[in-house]
Amino acid sequence: MKAVCWHGAMDMRVETVPDPTILNPRDAIIKITSTAICGSDLHIYDGFIPSMKAGDIMGHEFMGEVVEVGPKVNNLKKGDRVVVPFPISCGQCFFCNRDLWSLCDNSNPASNAGVIEKLYGHSPAALFGYSHFFGGYAGGQAEYARVPFADVGPIKVPDGLTDDQVLFLSDILPTGYMAAENCNIQPGDIVAIWGCGPVGQFAIKSAFLLGAERVIAIDRFPERLKMAQEMSGAEILNYEEIDVGEALREMTGGRGPDACLDAVGLEAHGMGLEGLYDKVMQAVRMETDRPNVLRQAIVACRKGGTVSLAGVYGGFIDKVPMGAAFNKGLTLKMGQTHVHKYLRPLLEKIQNGDIDPSYIISHRLPLEDAPRAYDIFKNKKENCTKVVLKP
Numbered sequence: 575m576k577a578v579c580w581h582g583a584m585d586m587r588v589e590t591v592p593d594p595t596i597l598n599p600r601d602a603i604i605k606i607t608s609t610a611i612c613g614s615d616l617h618i619y620d621g622f623i624p625s626m627k628a629g630d631i632m633g634h635e636f637m638g639e640v641v642e643v644g645p646k647v648n649n650l651k652k653g654d655r656v657v658v659p660f661p662i663s664c665g666q667c668f669f670c671n672r673d674l675w676s677l678c679d680n681s682n683p684a685s686n687a688g689v690i691e692k693l694y695g696h697s698p699a700a701l702f703g704y705s706h707f708f709g710g711y712a713g714g715q716a717e718y719a720r721v722p723f724a725d726v727g728p729i730k731v732p733d734g735l736t737d738d739q740v741l742f743l744s745d746i747l748p749t750g751y752m753a754a755e756n757c758n759i760q761p762g763d764i765v766a767i768w769g770c771g772p773v774g775q776f777a778i779k780s781a782f783l784l785g786a787e788r789v790i791a792i793d794r795f796p797e798r799l800k801m802a803q804e805m806s807g808a809e810i811l812n813y814e815e816i817d818v819g820e821a822l823r824e825m826t827g828g829r830g831p832d833a834c835l836d837a838v839g840l841e842a843h844g845m846g847l848e849g850l851y852d853k854v855m856q857a858v859r860m861e862t863d864r865p866n867v868l869r870q871a872i873v874a875c876r877k878g879g880t881v882s883l884a885g886v887y888g889g890f891i892d893k894v895p896m897g898a899a900f901n902k903g904l905t906l907k908m909g910q911t912h913v914h915k916y917l918r919p920l921l922e923k924i925q926n927g928d929i930d931p932s933y934i935i936s937h938r939l940p941l942e943d944a945p946r947a948y949d950i951f952k953n954k955k956e957n958c959t960k961v962v963l964k965p
């Protein structure tokens with residue numbers, strides 16, 4: 575089959591690789607019909623995620639048709655159309671039983687010879703196409719994928735819904751929604767959201783769905799800001815034109831937003847993987863003159879408010895203003911999304927017409943165009959907001 579393979583920073587290649595096969599009785603094989611590129615893939619593309627190996631298959635936002643199931647998968651059959659959540663979860667451990675699906679104890683057992691436990695204390699769930707830190711599973715930017723624990727993750731798509739409408743259940747719709755839910759929104763609340771990429775767009779929409787009175791969206795790309803304004807009704811700030819902290823104070827009567835949501839992540843930081851990963855760190859340290867979103871969010875947030883992180887972090891992030899967070903009594907919430915928990919409720923919202931996530935797609939391209947697709951999504955060329963690849 576054809577698959578998008580990683581060969582180094584900024585080096586994605588479409589290659590012919592062996593078809594996946596059933597390795598475990600709970601596996602299914604999916605023939606992929608739509609697969610997207612995520613902001614998280616850009617961290618790999620940028621070379622910030624260590625523990626990638628040349629030839630690793632990318633992609634964790636995908637859907638398609640079941641073509642084969644292992645003997646222990648009783649809920650799916652050949653021909654079913656499914657969306658696959660990006661975390662791989664067993665459905666039976668301490669964490670899955672508590673709806674903490676992205677923290678599954680059983681999908682990422684090797685976790686790179688214990689290195690991730692040394693860095694993080696415990697290992698999170700495995701993720702499709704997201705390095706050997708996260709299990710080393712082949713991703714879904716391919717013609718086929720093997721889906722482990724297929725009796726737990728994939729959700730069947732009801733007739734009448736297009737791929738474009740349901741594909742983002744795999745990740746970014748639940749991610750935006752969970753990040754907004756983590757804001758503990760109360761009636762009348764003002765929520766500030768950094769980043770108007772796909773995750774930010776859905777966080778903005780979700781914040782309104784969850785009852786925010788006002789959402790202030792921050793980015794520097796006019797077309798992304800315009801989308802936040804026109805599609806969701808956000809007020810917008812271009813951080814290249816104004817002082818974000820000052821503007822937020824002014825717009826909230828001096829008090830600060832009730833919640834601040836970071837939908838940017840690593841991109842806006844010098845990222846350090848000190849100690850164990852000295853060498854990697856030298857290779858991946860990103861110098862940036864962009865404002866540090868996490869610092870801005872903590873300082874801008876009103877006393878007693880919540881800072882919610884959807885943006886992905888790795889390694890160590892220096893100079894987080896813990897003093898401000900502590901003395902203002904802030905709540906910090908974060909993490910990989912527990913996608914499984916949100917699949918059904920969000921599918922219902924799509925069916926009701928509360929949300930049609932397809933509006934963020936700017937490009938639909940054949941799988942063969944993946945190298946160009948990464949380039950335009952990363953560099954925001956051609957007003958690119960989201961690419962869907964069609965194998």
Ligand code: NAD
Nearest residue numbers: 613614749769771772773793838839884885886909910911
């Ligand atoms: P994206 O790269 O398309 O969007 C990021 C946006 O942030 C861009 O529009 C960029 O201009 C903006 N930005 C950069 N610096 C900024 C700053 N200083 N202030 C305000 N805006 C700034 O990516 P995306 O697909 O929207 O993903 C966003 C983040 O969410 C990424 O870090 C991604 O890894 C993360 N993510 C997390 C999860 C999860 O499970 N928590 C899942 C999916 C994606």
Ligand code: ZN
Nearest residue numbers: 612614635745
């Ligand atoms: Zn993603």
